[in-house]
Amino acid sequence: MRARVPYSASRAKFHPLWTCHARQPHTRYATAAPLRPEIYDVVCVGGGPAGLTLLTAIRSTPATSKLKLALIESQDLTPARTWKLPSDQYANRASSITPKSEAFLSQIGVWPLIDPTRLQPYHHMRVWDGLDSSSQISFSSPSSPIATMAENSNLQQALLQRLEELAPFSTFDSTKVASIEDGPSPSSEDSLDLSSYPSLTLSSGEKILARLLVGADGLNSPVRTYAGIPTRGWDYERHGVVATVKYLERNNHHGDNKSVIAYQRFLPSGPIALLAMPGNYATLVWTTTPSKAAKLKTLAQEDLVALVNAAFRLDNVDLEYMSRLDGGHTEELNWRSRVAGVEEDEARIPRWVDSVQQGSVASFPLRYRQTDTYVSSRIALVGDAAHTVHPLAGQGLNMGLADVQSLVNTIEYTVKHGGDIGDEMYLDRYNREMWMQNNRMLGVTDKLHKLYGIGWGPVVGIRSLGLKMVDQLGPVKGWLMKQAGGIGT
Ligand SMILES: Cc1cc2nc3c(=O)[nH]c(=O)nc-3n(C[C@H](O)[C@H](O)[C@H](O)COP(=O)(O)OP(=O)(O)OC[C@H]3O[C@@H](n4cnc5c(N)ncnc54)[C@H](O)[C@@H]3O)c2cc1C
The missing domain is CATH 3.30.9.10 (D-Amino Acid Oxidase, subunit A, domain 2)
Structure with a gap:
């Protein structure tokens, strides 16, 4: 098991990039059984596109639909639920959604709820x-x-609407994760060993326990920090x-x-x-x-x-x-x-x-980040918490949706085989499927950024020649288009 690092929001400001930290001693925490915090099957931190899609996909998959879910989001979700703009205005945050992402969103009942007049x-x-x-x-x-x-808001609104159709689940919005530490060990009051379960203290003071904790909490992921998973990259x-x-x-x-x-x-x-x-x-x-x-x-x-x-x-x-x-x-x-x-x-x-x-x-600000792994015991990272890509190929959100699809398939497989959804052995299926695939996309976009950042010298001539050649080569062009459309492998 990867060494965990208790996460505390008040301490967090001293580590803005959440890179690798040394292992800290576990904090022992004991409480009487009746006061044991609520246990959820999946706690998702982050109600951005990746987090909301995760919860929707779990709920709309028959084998996983009965799992007990919680969402923690630091922002108030009410404006996202009631979002409306006149037809002559568009939100400045819009994303190109690939056919693969669209098919996934359709499968989980979200795409039909997106306002089509704004697509x-x-x-x-x-x-x-x-x-x-x-x-x-x-x-x-x-x-x-x-x-x-x-528009990202159009997607977010449809996701929230679909989630409400699939309720119930616990939403803690306008709520930050204040700290994450290991769950309680057995004690004289409570014989259950929950020490491998992440225990979250919310900004409201409430405590909850997670069988599986998913970090969909963006670039500065507190979940990633707690899991002690290093992230590498540059600005x-x-x-x-x-x-x-x-x-x-x-x-x-x-x-x-x-x-x-x-x-x-x-x-x-x-x-x-x-x-x-x-x-x-x-x-x-x-x-x-x-x-x-x-x-x-x-x-x-x-x-x-x-x-x-x-x-x-x-x-x-x-x-x-x-x-x-x-x-x-x-x-x-x-x-x-x-x-x-x-x-x-x-x-x-x-x-x-x-x-x-x-x-x-x-x-x-634009960044490149890739974590060393997307999983550890009782932890999975998705979306920008796992990787951050240059937007030149319009892939960041699409990569996050592909993560979610793969993770939900993994959870479904585990449930069907009677396994523990927090078991790293099962979670590794997700990591093996997505890490390399995302790494390739991160590499291609990074190289493109660097190649086109050169403003003089022989490289300019060579890249012009290369681009002209690719434009003439049907199969290579077809492959590139499949990647852009999210339908490549
Ligand atoms: C200029 C630009 C253009 C882009 N264009 C495209 C495009 O065309 N196509 C595309 O696919 N991608 C695009 N992207 C990338 C895309 O916007 C991101 O990859 C995507 O929004 C990431 O979604 P996410 O859900 O993983 O993370 P986020 O959207 O960052 O969501 C993380 C959520 O976690 C919450 N959170 C964080 N910390 C806590 C905490 N402690 N407690 C509780 N909640 C917390 C945050 O409030 C937030 O809601 C673009 C990016 C940029 C910058």
């Missing part, structure tokens, strides 16, 4: 090199979408700037879904992507240095709009110059595009952005 499938994807726009790769899937854009020194934008109205555009294209251009400081939302809207994800991200957030709306349009059209030297300006971006773009002559083919370049939704510009 946008896309059938084409165009990715090109910011230093050589002839070097590009494009994917098309006329019969079925490559992926579907969904990219890049921020992802997100915003909801509106395109200029176009005559004769009838929003034919089959023609929708996702665009991504690799600039030396990071990729910029425009991912269509319904109607004339799109989600912007612009990866750039922290200082440039800070500047983008302070620009006047029309300057930001001009810079986004420039980022898809101008060459890198012009763009770098414009990025340093404090204002007047529109005039500068108009002048430079007149002089240089910019492309207007929608098959290659997104339409002109007209406006940015008020209050939608935000940024997130």
Whole structure:
């Protein structure tokens, strides 16, 4: 069994990255039997997409549907339950959901509850090199979408609605995990040995015990800290700037879904992507240095709009110059595009952005993390608690959903075989299935980030050649598209 480290939220602030700590002595804890804390089969810490999907999937799988479940989430879930935006506004956090994730969400009854008027499938994807726009790769899937854009809040609301249909389960929201330690050993008052069960003290003061404790608690996972599972990786020194934008109205555009294209251009400081939302809207994800991200957030709306349009059209030297300006971006773009002559083919370049939704510009630091293992005795980690990936391939949330699917299959297998769902021997099935698969995706996205971060020298020529070759090679391209769609192995 892996050495556990009692987790305490008050001590936690001294270890912001939750990396490996030395084994600490177990804290003995004894209580009279009638006062023994409530025991749950599965306690999930974290009510983000991974945690909510886990509980929904356990409840909707016949063999596991009777397990006693608890959710602990530090935020108030009421705004997520009642979330509603007008049809001309979109949340700035949206994710591309792969067909594999969509199939899983359908299987557990969540996808039909997502508001379909706020989903946008896309059938084409165009990715090109910011230093050589002839070097590009494009994917098309006329019969079925490559992926579907969904606001995270739309997904979260559907998950909560489905969970309520499948109730009962215990929800502790607006509640933090204050500490986690080993459960009580047998005593004169209580002969039951619960010392291998994680014992959680909640911010409300309540204590609960878990047969299986799942950490779906994001990057700084308290569950991971308690389990003593090391996480390795680095910060990219890049921020992802997100915003909801509106395109200029176009005559004769009838929003034919089959023609929708996702665009991504690799600039030396990071990729910029425009991912269509319904109607004339799109989600912007612009990866750039922290200082440039800070500047983008302070620009006047029309300057930001001009810079986004420039980022898809101008060459890198012009763009770098414009990025340093404090204002007047529109005039500068108009002048430079007149002089240089910019492309207007929608098959290659997104339409002109007209406006940015008020209050939608935000940024997130980007990181690479992979834990040494996703399981230990009575512990499993899923989603960002287990791994954090660069968003350039839009895979983080999808990887978390795949973790959940695999873990629930493992729990189902254990229950059907009369095993203990917290037994590491059973949990290892999940680890063996997902760790390597996720490691490959983490590696590919990390290499892409590094390859395209090089702004000069022979590498630029070689990568252009490589991209052009891949674009010509049907089987390699097919494999890449399967990975992007989450249907590869
Ligand atoms: C700019 C950007 C764009 C992205 N685009 C995509 C995309 O297109 N496709 C995609 O698949 N992925 C995308 N991702 C990644 C995706 O957003 C994340 O991988 C996903 O949200 C992680 O979900 P999660 O449930 O694992 O963790 P989180 O969403 O981080 O949820 C963790 C939850 O745990 C709770 N919590 C934490 N600590 C405690 C505690 N002590 N007690 C109680 N609760 C606690 C938190 O409140 C939170 O609700 C993107 C990420 C970024 C930054």
